[in-house]
Amino acid sequence: MGAAATSPPPFRAGHIAAIDLRGLIAVLRRRLRLFMAVVAAVAAIVVLATVLATPKYTATAVVMLDPRSERVTKVEDVLSSLPADSPVVDTEVEVLESRQLAARVVKALRLEKDPEFNARLKTGPSLHSVLQSLGLAPAKTKTRSPSPKELEQVVNAVSKNLSVSRAGLTYVIRIGFKSENPAKAAIIADEFADLYILQQLESKSQATLRASNSLNSRLGQLRAQLLANETAVQQFKIDNNLLSASGATLTEQEISNYNQSLAQAEAQVAEDQARLDTAQRQLATGSTGDDVGETLNSPAIQKLKEQRAEVSRRVASMQTQFLDAYPEMTKARSELADVDAQIAAETHRIVSNLEAKLQVSRRRTAAVAGSLGGARSQLASNTRASVRLDELERNAQASRTLYEAYLARYKETSTQEGLENADARLVARARLPVAPSSPNVPLNLLVGAILALGAGAGAVALAEALEAGIATSADVERRFRVRYVGAVPLLGSVAKRATLAPAAYVVANPLSSFSEAFRSLRASIVYTAARRPVKVVAVTSALPGEGKTTTAVCLGRAAALQGFRVVIVDCDLRRRSLQRAMSVDAEHGLLDVLDGTVELSRAIVKDSETDADILALTDTSATPADVFGSRAVDRLLAELRSLYDLVILDTAPVLPVADSRVLARKADFVLLVARWRATPYQAVQEALRLLAGSSVEAGGIVLNQVNMEQQSRYGYGDPAYYFKAYRTYYLEPPEHSDGRIGSQGARA
Template sequence: MDGSTFETPIAPASDAGAPAFDLNVIIAIFRRRLRLFAAVALAVFVAVVLFTLQETPRYSTQAQVMIDVRQEQVTPDMNAVLSGLPADSAVVDTEVEVLRSRSLAGRVVDQLKLDQDPYYNPSLAGAKGVKAWLPFLKKTVAPTAANDPVAAQRLRERIVDRVLSGLNVRRSGVTYLITVQYTHEDPAQAARLANAFADLYLTEQLEAKFEATKQANGWLNTRVADLRGQLQQAEAEVQQYKIANNLLSAQGATLTEQEISGLNQQLATARAEQAETDARLNIARNQLARGSNGDDLGETMSSPVIQQLRKQRVEKIAQVNSMAERYDERWPDLIKARRELAEIDTQIQAEIKRIISNLEAQAQISRQRTGSVAGSVGSARGTLAGNNRASIRLAELERKAESVRTLYESLLGRFKQTTAQQGIEQPDARVLSRATIPNKPSEPKPSVNLILGLVAALGAGGAAVVLAEILMAGLFTEDEVERRLGVPYLGSVPLLSSTLDDARAARGLAPPDYLLNKPLSSFAESLRKLRAAILFSKVGETVKVIAVTSSLPGEGKTTTTFSLGRTLAASGANVVVVDCDLRQGAINRFLPTAPTVGLIEVLNGAATLDEALYADESGAKVLPLTKSAYTPRDVFGSAAFQRLLAELRQRFDVVLLDTAPLLAIADTRILAPHADAVVMLARWKRTPVKAITSALSLLQGRGVFLAGVALTQMDLKAQSRYGYGDAGYYYKSYRKYYAD
């Protein structure tokens, strides 16, 4: 056995070669969930039946409207204000939506006074009921709709919603026919509403055309009157302007142009002088910014003062250089000469600043001169424009008068056409057939409802079964153990009562005691099968030390271990059952007296092994735990326990270790590697698969050989009904071989 791996005799199950589905498995699942399936399906079907029986009969009738794309031309030379509908499929779909619109439904409500019908106005029905019981509340019931505009609007919206709920408007194929169907509890009201929608749809078309023509006439009348006044005023302005200006050419334009030409020359000269002055000023400013000493000044910026200072500076520089060659830098005369040179440079800078000030004044004068000349040019140009304005204005007035005259004549002609069209407008649709009062209800349809209810019931029942299987926590059969856990299936230990026709036959007997009394029972046979599966789980090796564990408490671990010990003893094996559950010590309940010494006392040296062993009536030996057996020390990892286990191997054929649940206590993880095989027990249909896989994962990497998983407390009667794929499925067939 490789101590670094989690040994299992088979690999995890794979569905790669399995069929897509097994009909027998599906049947077994439905047999297993038959009660759930029947309950859900019956509940859904009964609900559908009750709904069908209680549903109020409703009647449907329909009217047909045809979109008439043919336009009747009473006056062929006149165009309508609102044109007819084009022969377009999208237009028909649009008209269908118009028939479904809330505005049209609101007009139906107003015309038929549906707001006074309790069927559509629930507040009226409620008010009548209250008034019937409390007449003195007549003036106070439902007054909010009349006093509160918001409440009234909400009530109207609810009424419109109720009206639209019975309406069904659809297009008949790709034709120009629209079917207006209405469904109501009252057949006469259904026909009335269907016809009302069709009639008001046509009325709305006519009103839209009448309103459009009316608005067009009103607008045209107003515009024609306005344009008439504008035309008269424009023509009068043209005449008055001609008289006032004599329409003569401006002969003085030549003088003005000559004046403008001279001013332009002066402006050019002034701008050139300004540019020159600005350039000299910028040069001086740049030299001052660089700290110039006057050597690089141009002729335009030279002055006698600067020339004199420059001469002095040259002489002083020569003096400084001569003294610097002869004397030390700290020589007083040299220091004085350099100070005088610095004073000359300061005077040069001051003179440059004065020159810049003069240049700035000159630049300001140049700018003022340029501005003055530019103003004169602008004034002269204004005079020229005034001289020529008369002819320009005259042409403008004539164009204005002509445009007003053209627009006036056009609108006057259109006004005459629209006035002639009033009274001859026609809708773009007509009612092809009117709705009649139906003689039989269209809803409900019992046969359809029952068929749909049956389908829904079967679907709901199937969905409930599928959901229950998905959410199923436990394991049922051998196939599920090997497929979902990937470990061998060792067998099952049945629930004792499920093996008996009369459960009272085993009353008062614990399963291990029943095993002794009924050695040929199905319960005893299941333990013999489990014994064989465990002992032969390691091919070619002898299994002597067997650790029996589970993932959670309450899975029948101690009962199974003790019963397995009695089964092994009955087969002639020298077997010992060791209680390794330090927290519970559950084997003691199968002993006639409470032990005074046990496993812990043997490990501590307080008692010998022979003193602690208890001889069971089956021939098996039991190494129990006393009530004070729990100790915080590492019992199963100690050398004393290993010596004890070695001694038990020598003295007994089989050593059964009843351990604590893996997920609850850490002791089992320490103990498991010392066993030749570990048997994992899981309670049939109860232990969650996640709990089992979590427990198995705790044994990985500990050198543990897992013999497999056995299911405990299996109900053989239930398993024979729906445990397809498991030996329990055939329990009824081989039950006669047992003496239960």
């Protein structure tokens, strides 16, 4: 038979509990001693530190970032003035707090020789100094220079005493310094302000000098580059015949001249051709040549024409006087023919000259045209070279522009040297403080109180977090999601002077709160467990020493006192402690019944205090292998179910022994006992895991040995919270008694 399953209250993983003020108060109540101890310790430390603290004085110098800038020259500054916006002001506050500025102050004021900042100088009087004060040792003449590590420590000490703050959203910055000496505090605060302003001037001066040097160096490079580029341009012009005059290249000028010469030559050819054609047409028409236009201007022709005219007159004169055969007439005619022949010859010579002149003009025209073609070819070549020339000239022009820009900026920068202004100015020097600024007793006490309360609360929270045990019903249901079925009080917490054992106390004081806890436990098991009746209850625990046997005995006796038929079976094969717990001496036991050597009725022993029956494990009985997995156990449990109202199986712990898991499968209800605030919750978790691995679900968890006084401080969410309210309801034995009530009745 499987264990009876019970369902715990619904659990929501994403549930966030509200702050429980009463729960917090309960935590504080149960951890009050720890809380008060931590609070007292922290408060004592704060008070002691305040009393022993050395008084210190704070002096404050005031500087202001000036958004206005003075400009002597019209040129822009190399390092522009700071814009006085909020991030810049905050940045300057960080600059004032920088270690670099603190180191400069240390060096300027030689603070490494001040014992207030140099811990090495704070040492007590040495043997040499004591002897020197007594005149028994010479004075030291040499002092050792501080090491870099010591200087670093001095700078750290100075920085810790420096406070820099901005006055609201203004441009004003307050520089405060704290020192044991008020005058020293004022001097150091002023030094921070002065060196801060000086540092700004130095930064601008150094920036100007760096810019001037950089520009000068760059100018030399640009000058050499410009010279190289311009030389390359000129050399390229020479190599490619791109020299120019009057805005045009020589080739372009040659082409222009050739064009003019060609036009003139062609015009001359046309003129010579026209004159030759005219003369040839006139000769072709039968002219004797004396009327040809080109002959009219010939002196020879004119002379021959005059001679012919003279001869013609003589011939005409002779014709009137002589016959044609007259010798003189014949001679005159012959002379006329000779003159005509000379005119014709001279005319032909002139025409030949025209032809020769035309040929010369044509050859001259061809020569000019050839030269023009060559010049045009050269111009085409020059055009291709001009693309490269344009590139070289652009490079040269760019170099010149860049060089001139750098030259102008260099001259502007040079004029700024020595004219820089700081972006901050000193508004007020530090005044000599008249009262110490620390320790601030009211503030220290307030902070100490807050720290003490916080430390106390932290200690309480840490103690609660480190508590590995199970304390409340909420712990059970939250951590394990298993039903909480009750709490068994620690007997000493409800009966201060009880001398009886718990098992005997249940019988001797049936109306006590201790006994009521077991009656309540039985009710939780029997009436609220499952859909079917619960008769067989397996009582187990995660670890030994949890009180499971005592719980089983007390549960059985309490039920027997109520009139139920109860049998308590010892199933812990290793401890076999039920006989001792109930003070019985059994001759036969469980194993004898299981192996069939003894009848059940002979092995049952009656409890001397109640009507409960006991089936024990005798010490002489041998232990067979897998005793609880046998059919004999099933038959025995079936018989016990028929004979008793409640069968309680006192089993072994779950973690060290597997027997309890076997028996748990046969029980109707599995009760897991955990010792209050002692059993680690990890052990309980592992026990539940092992049971679940055996297909067994724990019916409930009972907390054992609960200190009810302390449990009542765990918050109103636990039933024990109301213990003080209902404890008087129970009839407890008098404090002077041995734990027995006797015949007294219970108070309702």
